[in-house]
Amino acid sequence: MKIKLQTGRRGGKSGSVLAVGTFEGEVRATFQALAKTRNFSAHSGESLFLPEKNTLLIGLGKSDKFRLQHVRLAAAQVLSQAKLLRLKNVAIDLDSLRHRVDLTEVAAAVVEGARLSTYRFDKYKSKKNPKPVLEELILLASQSSGLQKAISEAEIISEAVYFTRDVANEPPNVMTTVNLAKAAQKMARENNLTCRVLGLAEIKKLGMGGVLGVSQGSIYPPQFVILENKVTKRTASEPIVLVGKGVTFDTGGISIKPSSDMDKMKFDMCGAAAVMGAMKAIANLKLPVKVIGITPLVENMPGSKAQRPGDIIRCLNGKTVEVLNTDAEGRLILADALAYAKRFKPRALVDVATLTGACAATFHDLSNGLMSTDPDLAARIKAAGEASGERCWELPLWDEYFELIRATYADIQNISKKYAGTITAGMFLKEFADHTLSWAHLDIAGTAWNDGGAKPLSPIGATGVGVRLFINLVKSYL
């Protein structure tokens, strides 16, 4: 599907249906009578096709509740209606979707909504889904200033989300640690990033006890990937460092998980995939901010070589950890990755991980869990999440919580003595990010994949959460 901008003159290509955004209680006079007889009240997610007017009315909800997310959802709605109506092309009236925001933001949100909602992962289906009939989406606008740029940037961002979804949706027998590192290297080559991959020997030499402990039960060696964008010398100092959990499959290890739904644990590398996708977009948008993406990649398997509950390991920063549950593995590999980030003297350090079932139990798929040592960074992340439709809600990291992970035989234990599963995981990570004053942790356990519920912006599988949030976060440092 092509997305094309058309400005100035009103009215689409002759014959093409025009989609018009409509706020609740603000239906245009020309459509009012028809809307009324067909019970259209313009709720968000509602739409009405008026063949006699060649118009598709798209509900935006109440105007005082307006967020850019409604525009993304409206675009998704246009595409699903276009599919039902078997349209070859459709036009969207951008001005009708605008409320207290720039038209450029509306255009970008329409492109994101259109692209994110039509993503499919069917490479392993012998019979592919039929190709969509829609060939062209026309964005109609009253003015042109900055619109083409906003559209191209939204295309770059959507492509990055596609990359993240693609690698995350690959099955765990294909997307092994080694293959995921290779995918990162290939992506880096094609997108003007530098990429370093540390293998087993270097990881041992550095003393990454967490990465080694988790991966020792797998036939696939751990990989430690470091991506960097290329910026001019002037902007090279003080990078933003992004860290993503990359467990290509999480069986739980010796503390093995129940078999029902265990297949979902192929998505336990969504944090790593989000960091890789964000780096791709940051490079292509040519953002003049130094950004480094770090992804430790392991597979968590049981077996005679696997680590045991009770094992004590030493992480890269010298701290010792009593592994009381081998299923709390994400924090062990992130510990080493966060400690590794010290060498870059980050101005902000942010990790993202499908870390705790407790976070999904708290927020379902409506918010990421956010924990931070820096109120300014937390505020930037909240704003970035709000703007991208990837909301974050902050949980406290009070010192008292440390008592729940103080170990009997080592410095720290990898599970809580009682409750507060999401926060104690954050407290654990904090011990390894103590070299910087500005650190934040994002738990995406509830948001990283769609189990099959109706989500207009992402089909079943990996959502690509984090990519657009990170892009907005980096932009906040411009």
Ligand code: BES
């Ligand atoms: N990858 C899981 C977290 C997870 C669980 C994400 C369910 C999404 C859905 C993580 O490695 C894990 O197993 N965490 C344990 C920690 C516990 C043993 C302290 C959990 O949440 O049960």
Ligand code: ZN
């Ligand atoms: Zn686990």
Ligand code: ZN
């Ligand atoms: Zn895990």
